[in-house]
Amino acid sequence: MRVLVSDCLRGVACRFDGSSKPSRSVKRLCEKVEVVGVCPEIAAGLSVPRPPAEQVGDRVRLIDGSDVTEDFRRGAELSLDRARSRGALKKGAPLAVLKGRSPSCGVGLVYDGSHSGRLIKGDGVFVRLLKKEGVCVVSEDVVKACEPSVEHPVALVLGSGLGHLAKLVRPVRRIDYHDIDGFPADATPVRDHRFELTIGTIDEVPVAVYPGRIHLYQGYSAAEVTSLVRHARHLGCRDIVFACATGAVTGNAHVGLGILTDQINLTGRNPLIEWDGIRDVETPFVGMVDAYTPYLRTLARGVADDLGIAVDEGVYAGVLGPCFETPAEIGMMRALGVSYVGMSTVNEVIMAHALGMNVLGLTLATNESGDPDTSHESVLEVAGRYASDFERLVRGVLHLL
Structure with a gap:
């Protein structure tokens, strides 16, 4: 690069x-x-x-x-x-x-x-x-501001099929999610998600890896869904990488890895509604320009090019779920310029940006939106095919930071 x-x-x-x-x-x-x-x-x-x-x-x-x-x-x-x-x-x-x-x-x-x-x-x-x-x-x-240190590790929040990255961590400490303030005590992980934070290093870069998340469609509030982000900030993390599985909107993106450039929140929820109880957020009226940090996006693009990893870029639309999109909804999103559709991330990014964190959004589009054969099992299967490239991309970004 x-x-x-x-x-x-x-x-x-x-x-x-x-x-x-x-x-x-x-x-x-x-x-x-x-x-x-x-x-x-x-x-x-x-x-x-x-x-x-x-x-x-x-x-x-x-x-x-x-x-x-x-x-x-x-x-x-x-x-x-x-x-x-x-x-x-x-x-x-x-x-x-x-x-x-x-x-x-x-x-x-x-x-x-x-x-x-x-x-x-x-x-x-x-x-x-x-x-x-x-x-x-x-x-x-x-x-x-983006350079990691022991006092300021890089946080990684991993979605469906992407949690294997946690195995790369040389651990120093582990924390059960249920011991995190604001995380619901009765939460249980969906398949392939784990509720144990690992703090340590990847290739000697200090990290805090969250290998799973909860979702709005499980009945949790936006404040609960973003509890991991607040926890990462309280640990001292200034950079946070959100990785999620999505569907690719045909014509705007392809199945495979992608870098998120912006987002549209279609969940009908916003964690800043409950801002009175959030430390470090002075006002709920937060500007969302460059919510995905341009510097981190550019580093990710450069790493992908240098390593020969095929990566698209595009806008992410977050929906409530848990059902997949109708053909009419897909047509609407295509017209709006959306490249990726998923059931997480948008509220987490709002919270991270409100807390002044540097945000990188990475996605694995495991299917074309509207594919009638899409299931959670197929998502995990496709994620396995791209595991190596995803790992190389994340490690490359951590190396440059």
Whole structure:
């Protein structure tokens, strides 16, 4: 996987004051990917050191008021050409990790032009070009926030036919689900689900693996269904991977592995209705843009491409269940742009996003929606065929994190 990375984050002294801003998290990522280093300001021929510049509207000005917008645009275009020539924009979903806040590489926030340290919403000149090319652009803060540690393990919630991943864990501790606050005491697992959390490591990456879940169609509330997510957050997990079995909507997706990009909640339930009793959620009015973290989605896409694993991407529709969809419902979902249909995940993602967690959604589409021969047994059978690829995909993502 090729990744564009700001040179200053790798330790190159190219900032306006002649310094660098190395990030240990970014440098660790760089050890695992093919790096294309960039610095738009050096590409433009600007000197090191040089007067500081900040963004004022759509212009870039030095501290003395001089307009250097064209220099910054030229550097951005030259850096984009370098990325193309190195193949960083050709394969899969390209990724760029840039030094935040600058008029070139600021992602989401840039200095406001007053040279006082104040920030405003916006993207730098180079970032705007990259986004037009479909590149996922993140700051070093995102890489650091997603990096696992013993204090912040990666949570994995596994659905039907996917729980075998728990066997990869080198265990440190096990917790019965019934000892988890909010998990119903009378809950019993459906076939192939286990109700025992395993905390430990997979390939030396700290993880907390939940090899089963409960569902709304079993009569549980949205708050109970999302109790595992709240538990993971209280354990310190900042990243959470939801894996689920789904049906593929013909014409929009195929049977096999998929990466979830967005969701439509058709369950009629929402865990934030009961938000008064949820710690760490200040308000139920949570924005759901990028509920599935773009950075994690891009890493998963890159891992799949590098390993030669066939993976689709698409929107997930969560339904109440337990019956499968009618032909009319499938036609509706196809028209809505839905790729995958399942009976879990959407409420869990709402809760994780409300708690500020980084979310990756992976699915195994075990059948085409509407297939009259679909059963729980057939779901498990197909899941077994894709077990190896699913395992390689998850381990690859954990390795990059």
